Amino acid sequence: MAETQPAQWSVQADRFVAARPETLWRVITDLEGMAEHLPGIIALERLSDDGPGAYRPGTRWRETRRVFGQQATEEMEVVVAEPHRRTEILAVNRGVRYETGFRLDPAGNGPAPQATQLRFFFTARPDAAAVPAGSGLGARLRRAAGRALERASAPLGAAATRRQMVQELEHIGRRAEHLAAGGA
Template structure:
């Protein structure tokens, strides 16, 4: 079962400033209010193959997930992937220059493996709530990225 959520926002800063904020992994706990810690596992910059553990608060709980850069096209697009408890996650950030700065969109998708009957029922019941909470978290991340990029200009 796959879930997909997309949100976007205009940021009053050039793509170069947005890219710097978006890819500054070591600064994420300062920039993104939901991120509590980042531990690098591979890589010193931001390129395909860079891996890290990210601890963030979701649904009122602290969770740590291992993330990896799967695609990086500077100032245009990046894709981050993760696997956890039988589910695969993919987050795509697209940066598009605009008259007002940069349009930043993020598409988050998650796909679980085969589910048993009880897990399928639970997913059906709780998916709308989880989707709303995830959308809200993505919107907050974009707001935090916008604030940092606009300050940096």
């Protein structure tokens, strides 16, 4: 009998930000300042040795945040970085692959729009690479990861994830708008 894998689930949120994509990019890639500007982040430690301020594929960090009343720590890695356009970040934990990203689309009129449509997306799916195929233990771990993902993907969980994403977009947007207005 073939084992079925649970489907992935995705959530996204959007926000119009009165700041250019370059300004927003500075905010979402500022790992050293992230804990100061996003209240959900308790601590952030850069793991890659690419230097302060660096943000490119391969940049890694450990992020501890409060999620749904619980403290959670994840190791994150940049897998896509197209400055001023988009970034994608990967974390794998307990057999689940978490993909997070931002897309920045210039918004407004004229050749140099002064605003950005910011999209924040999140996808969770079982990570087949985390478990050896064909092993008894592997099959049990895949099923356990699938059950964990199914529980996390319940409608209330997805709605709560989206609410948290909207809150983070608000903080990111306010920070970028503050910088765009000449703030430090």
